[in-house]
Amino acid sequence: MGMTSAQKSGFGATLWDWLTTVDHKKIGILYLAAGAFFFLLGGLEAVIIRIQLISPENDFISAGLYNEMITMHGTTMIFFAATPLLFGLMNYIMPLQIGARDVAFPFLNSLGFWLFLFGGIMLNISWFTGGAPDAGWTNYAPLSIQSPGHGVDYYVMGLQLSGAGTLMSGINFIVTIVLMRAPGMTYMRMPLFTWTTFVTSILVLFAFPALTVGLFLMMFDRMFGSAFFDAALGGNAVIWQHLFWIFGHPEVYILILPAFGVFSEILPTFAKKRLFGYTAMVFATFLIAFLGFMVWAHHMFTVGLGAVANSIFAVATMAIAVPTGIKIFNWLFTLWGGSIKINSAMLWSLAFIPSFTIGGMTGVMLASSVADYQYHDTYFVVGHFHYVIVGGVVFALLAAMHYWWPKMFGRYLHEGMGQLAFWTFFIGFHLTFFIQHFLGLMGMPRRYWVFLENQGLDTGNWISTLGAFFMTFGVIVFVINMIYTTIKGKKAPGDAWGTGRTLEWATASPPIHFNFKQMPLVRGLDPLWIEKMEGNEKMTPAEPVDEIHMPNGSILPLIMTIGFFIASLGFIYQAGNSYWLIAVYLGMAIGLICMLIRSLKDDHGYHIPKEEVEREDD
Amino acid sequence: MPDKMSTRKINSFQKQKNKQEMQKMVVSFALMIFFTLVAFALVALEIPSTYVIPLLLILAVVQVGFQFFYFMHLKDKGHEVPAQIIYGGIFVTVLVALTFTVITWW
Ligand code: HEM
Ligand SMILES: [Cu+2]
Numbered sequence: 066m067g068m069t070s071a072q073k074s075g076f077g078a079t080l081w082d083w084l085t086t087v088d089h090k091k092i093g094i095l096y097l098a099a100g101a102f103f104f105l106l107g108g109l110e111a112v113i114i115r116i117q118l119i120s121p122e123n124d125f126i127s128a129g130l131y132n133e134m135i136t137m138h139g140t141t142m143i144f145f146a147a148t149p150l151l152f153g154l155m156n157y158i159m160p161l162q163i164g165a166r167d168v169a170f171p172f173l174n175s176l177g178f179w180l181f182l183f184g185g186i187m188l189n190i191s192w193f194t195g196g197a198p199d200a201g202w203t204n205y206a207p208l209s210i211q212s213p214g215h216g217v218d219y220y221v222m223g224l225q226l227s228g229a230g231t232l233m234s235g236i237n238f239i240v241t242i243v244l245m246r247a248p249g250m251t252y253m254r255m256p257l258f259t260w261t262t263f264v265t266s267i268l269v270l271f272a273f274p275a276l277t278v279g280l281f282l283m284m285f286d287r288m289f290g291s292a293f294f295d296a297a298l299g300g301n302a303v304i305w306q307h308l309f310w311i312f313g314h315p316e317v318y319i320l321i322l323p324a325f326g327v328f329s330e331i332l333p334t335f336a337k338k339r340l341f342g343y344t345a346m347v348f349a350t351f352l353i354a355f356l357g358f359m360v361w362a363h364h365m366f367t368v369g370l371g372a373v374a375n376s377i378f379a380v381a382t383m384a385i386a387v388p389t390g391i392k393i394f395n396w397l398f399t400l401w402g403g404s405i406k407i408n409s410a411m412l413w414s415l416a417f418i419p420s421f422t423i424g425g426m427t428g429v430m431l432a433s434s435v436a437d438y439q440y441h442d443t444y445f446v447v448g449h450f451h452y453v454i455v456g457g458v459v460f461a462l463l464a465a466m467h468y469w470w471p472k473m474f475g476r477y478l479h480e481g482m483g484q485l486a487f488w489t490f491f492i493g494f495h496l497t498f499f500i501q502h503f504l505g506l507m508g509m510p511r512r513y514w515v516f517l518e519n520q521g522l523d524t525g526n527w528i529s530t531l532g533a534f535f536m537t538f539g540v541i542v543f544v545i546n547m548i549y550t551t552i553k554g555k556k557a558p559g560d561a562w563g564t565g566r567t568l569e570w571a572t573a574s575p576p577i578h579f580n581f582k583q584m585p586l587v588r589g590l591d592p593l594w595i596e597k598m599e600g601n602e603k604m605t606p607a608e609p610v611d612e613i614h615m616p617n618g619s620i621l622p623l624i625m626t627i628g629f630f631i632a633s634l635g636f637i638y639q640a641g642n643s644y645w646l647i648a649v650y651l652g653m654a655i656g657l658i659c660m661l662i663r664s665l666k667d668d669h670g671y672h673i674p675k676e677e678v679e680r681e682d683d
Numbered sequence: 684m685p686d687k688m689s690t691r692k693i694n695s696f697q698k699q700k701n702k703q704e705m706q707k708m709v710v711s712f713a714l715m716i717f718f719t720l721v722a723f724a725l726v727a728l729e730i731p732s733t734y735v736i737p738l739l740l741i742l743a744v745v746q747v748g749f750q751f752f753y754f755m756h757l758k759d760k761g762h763e764v765p766a767q768i769i770y771g772g773i774f775v776t777v778l779v780a781l782t783f784t785v786i787t788w789w
Contacts, residue, residue, distance in 0.1 A: 239768070267768060267771065270772070271772055271775045303787060358775050362786075371786065
C-alpha cells in the first residue's frame with residue numbers, strides 16, 4: 066500500500082488520510098475490514114448458540130441471552146457482515162472493471178461507509194446498555210413492540226443509520242456504471258461482476274425504502290406512542306411483516322447476485338475460457354431481480370393470507386429457480402473442456418455449485434405453500450437459508466478474497482493455509498447444516514432456547530455443533546493467513562494470475578491511486594484477454610497522457626455521521642427522559658450544518674499534473 | 684454516454700431547441716400549479732369524498748407524470764437507462780400497493 070504518496074508519513078497523518086478518504090479503493094478496504102470484524106463477531110455469537118444447543122436442556126446461556134444471541138447473530142451477519150463485505154468488493158473492483166478512476170460521487174461513498182459503520186456500532190452498544198435486541202433478526206411485531214428495555218430501539222436506529230448508507234452506495238454504483246464506463250465499454254461488454262453490482266444496486270434502490278418505512282413506523286410505535294402495529298388500537302402487526310419482507314426477500318438477492326458475479330469472474334479465469342452464455346447470464350440476473358420483487362409473501366405463507374394469495378406467491382417463487390438454474394448450467398459449461406487450474410479461489414467456487422444447488426432445491430420445497438405449513442419456523446428453514454447464504458455468499462466472499470487479494474494488497478494469500486481453511490470449513494459447513502434439515506423435519510422448531518431429551522434430536526444437534534467447531538477452525542486459519550500474508554506473502558504482479566481477462570488485471574497490484582494512467586480502450590468482452598491474444602502487453606490507451614482530475618478528501622462525512630449517531634441515541638432515550646432531546650437537537654444540528662457546509666463550499670477537487678502522471682509507472 | 688454536442692458547441696439549432704424546451708417547462712410548471720389549485724379547490728368546496736378521492740388520485744398521477752417526463756427529462760434522448768430504472772421503480776411500487784390493497788386492506 067502507501068501508493069498515495071511516495072514520502073513516508075506518520076501515524077497521525079495515515080489515520081487522517083483514512084478518516085477523510087474518498088478513494089473508492091480505500092473505502093473498499095474500510096468496508097472489508099469493518100465487515101470482517103462484524104463477521105467474526107457474528108461468528109462468535111453463532112458458536113455460542115451452537116454450544117447452547119449441543120445437548121438437550123442445556124443451560125450454557127440463559128433463555129433471555131439466547132434470544133439476544135440469535136437476534137444479534139442474524140442481524141449482524143446480514144446487515145453488517147455479508148452486505149458490507151460485498152459492498153467493499155464492489156467498491157474496490159467495479160470501478161477498475163469499467164475503467165473508471167473513481168465512483169461517480171466519492172463524497173457520498175465515504176458517507177455511506179461511515180453510516181454503515183456507526184449503524185453497526187450503535188447496534189452493538191446495546192450489549193452494554195441493558196441488553197441487545199431480542200425479537201429475532203426479522204423483528205416481528207407485536208413481539209418487538211412489547212420487548213422491554215431499549216434493545217429493539219437500538220435495532221431500529223442502528224439499521225436506519227446503516228440502511229441510509231446502503232441506499233446511498235446503491236445509487237452511487239448505479240450512476241457510476243451508467244456514466245463512467247471507459248471508451249468502448251458498452252453495456253454488453255461489462256464483466257459479470259459489474260453487471261451484478263448494477264442489478265444489485267437497483268435492488269437496493271427499490272428494496273431499502275420498504276425497510277426504511279417499516280423502521281420509521283416501528284420507531285414511532287416504540288418511541289413516540291403511535292400504534293401502527295398495535296391491533297388493540299386499530300393497528301395491524303402483519304404490515305410489519307409485509308414491509309420487512311418486501312425489503313427482506315430482495316435483500317437475500319442483494320447478497321447472492323454479487324456472489325454470482327464473483328463466481329462468473331473466477332471460473333473463466335481459472336478455466337481459461339470465456340464465460341459460457343454471457344448474454345444468458347445477464348438476462349438471468351435481470352430476471353432474478355424482477356421476480357425477486359414478487360415473492361416476498363413466501364415468508365408469510367402461514368400468516369393466513371388466503372389460498373389464492375399463497376398460490377400466486379408460491380408459483381412466482383418457484384419461477385425463480387429457472388433463471389438460477391440457467392446460471393448453474395452456464396457455470397458448468399464454462400468449466401467443461403477448460404484447462405482448469407485448482408487453487409483456493411477455485412475450490413471455493415467449485416464447492417459453491419453443489420452446495421448452493423442444494424439450498425435452491427430446499428427453497429423450491431419451501432415454496433410449495435402447502436408443504437410450508439410443515440416446514441415453517443423449523444430447523445428445515447434454518448438449513449435452507451444457511452445453504453444459500455453460507456454455501457453461496459460466504460463461499461463467494463472467501464473465493465473473492467483469494468482471487469482479488471493480490472490486486473488489493475499486492476501479495477498472494479498463502480495457498481496451503483487457504484486449502485486447509487477451505488477443507489475444514491467446507492466439511493464443517495455440511496456437518497452443521499445438512500443435518501438441520503432433518504432436525505426440522507422431525508419437528509425441531511427454530512429459535513427455541515432448549516430442546517428436550519429422547520425426542521431423537523440429540524445426535525443431530527451434537528453433530529451440528531461439531532460442524533460449527535470445524536468452521537470456526539477454518540475461519541481462524543483464514544485470519545492467520547491474512548496476517549501472515551500481510552507480513553511475508555509472495556508479491557504479485559498486475560495480472561496476478563496470468564490469465565486475467567478483465568480490466569482490473571490491467572492495473573498495477575495494488576493500483577495507483579488514480580487507477581489508470583490513460584483510459585483504456587475497450588475492444589470487446591474480456592478486454593485484457595483480447596489484447597493479450599494479440600500479443601500486446603498492455604491495454605491500448607484511449608487518450609494521451611494528460612493531467613488527471615481527482616476529488617479532494619473530506620472529514621465531513623464522518624462528522625455528519627457522528628451527528629446523526631448522537632441524534633439516534635437521543636431518540637432512543639428521550640422517551641424516558643426528555644433531557645435526551647438535547648442530544649436529538651445537537652446531533653441533528655451537527656449533521657445539518659455539515660450538509661450546509663458541503664452545499665455552500667465549492668470543492669472542485671484537484672489536478673494531478675501531467676509530469677507527475679508520466680512519472681508513475683503502471 | 685452523454686453526447687458531446689450539447690456540452691461543447693451550442694449551435695443555433697441547439698439554441699432553438701433549448702428555447703422550445705424552456706417553453707415546455709414553463710407550460711408544464713403552470714399546469715402543475717393549476718392542478719394543485721384545483722386539488723385544493725375540490726377539497727374546499729366540500730364535494731362528497733366518493734368523487735374527490737378518485738379525482739385527487741388522478742390529478743396526482745398526472746402531476747407525477749409531468750414531474751418525471753418534463754422536469755426529470757425522462758422523455759429526452761440519452762435518458763433511456765434512468766427512464767427504464769424509474770419504470771422499474773414504478774412497477775415495484777404499483778405491485779406493492781396492489782398487494783396491500785387486495786390482501787391487507789380490503
Ligand atoms: C431457488 C431459490 C429460492 C427459493 C425458492 C427460496 C424459498 C424460500 C422460502 C419459501 C422461504 C420461507 C420458508 C419459511 O419461512 O417457511 C425461504 C426462507 C429464506 N430464504 Fe430462501 N429461497 C431461495 C433462495 C434463497 C437465497 C438465494 C437466499 C439468500 C442468499 C435465501 C435466503 C433465505 C432466508 C434468509 C430465509 C429465512 C428467513 C427467515 O425466516 O429468517 N433464499 N426461502
Ligand atoms: Cu424469500
